[in-house]
Amino acid sequence: MEDLFASLRERRTLGDGAVHLPGFTTGHDRAILGAIATLAEQAPFRRMTVPGGGVMSVALTSCGDCGWCSDERGYCYAAKDPLTGRSWPSMPNVLKGIAKDAAQQAGYDEFEPQSCLINRYETGARMGMHQDKDEGCLEAPVVSLSIGIPARFMFGGVEREQAVEVVDLYHGDAVIWGGPSRLAWHGIKPLRSAFHPLTGALRYNLTFRAIAEDTFRS
Ligand SMILES: O=C(O)CCC(=O)C(=O)O
Numbered sequence: 001m002e003d004l005f006a007s008l009r010e011r012r013t014l015g016d017g018a019v020h021l022p023g024f025t026t027g028h029d030r031a032i033l034g035a036i037a038t039l040a041e042q043a044p045f046r047r048m049t050v051p052g053g054g055v056m057s058v059a060l061t062s063c064g065d066c067g068w069c070s071d072e073r074g075y076c077y078a079a080k081d082p083l084t085g086r087s088w089p090s091m092p093n094v095l096k097g098i099a100k101d102a103a104q105q106a107g108y109d110e111f112e113p114q115s116c117l118i119n120r121y122e123t124g125a126r127m128g129m130h131q132d133k134d135e136g137c138l139e140a141p142v143v144s145l146s147i148g149i150p151a152r153f154m155f156g157g158v159e160r161e162q163a164v165e166v167v168d169l170y171h172g173d174a175v176i177w178g179g180p181s182r183l184a185w186h187g188i189k190p191l192r193s194a195f196h197p198l199t200g201a202l203r204y205n206l207t208f209r210a211i212a213e214d215t216f217r218s
């Protein structure tokens, strides 16, 4: 059923260099969820503090050479997980392969992600409008995979005041943004209560990013 649903929704351009691929991960969802479970044993999901002092509604973890971190001082990519003091777990090949394939489908043939940020949303969790700009490597796209319950993704332009489109993201969807859209503003509306047979009441989002070597703390 789900595959049929995905095939009815079509690939769509969201902006110059930005594309939505419905159902892209179909057939890989159990492998992705298995990888997330293993990663979370080594680097648990946690809710981070943001510079204003608030706590994010989304819980997150990372894998790869570095992971995205936030605290009172700001945002950065760090080679070590501040919670465990250990290096982030390495990026599973199955995840890297799917991300590279998605990038290729969107016209980014050379994509080599160094980091994958995994967000876990419960009902009501949200992500305010922001740009992904801590990577120091804006030539490479961001590849995003959605697993579990649906979300409403807001996708705007590179200027804050540009019009925002709301895109429904379902289990298995990929969104890739790069090139002229690399710094597009985006966010997630508060998640509505829902159920997915593989994740229950949760949504996972994985974003794969190329990070410039001199950008992350060792
Ligand atoms: O959850 C999503 O779909 C978007 C996540 C996001 O924008 C981010 O982690 O920077």
Ligand SMILES: [Fe+2]
Residues within 6 Å of the ligand: 130, 131, 132, 186
């Ligand atoms: Fe983002």
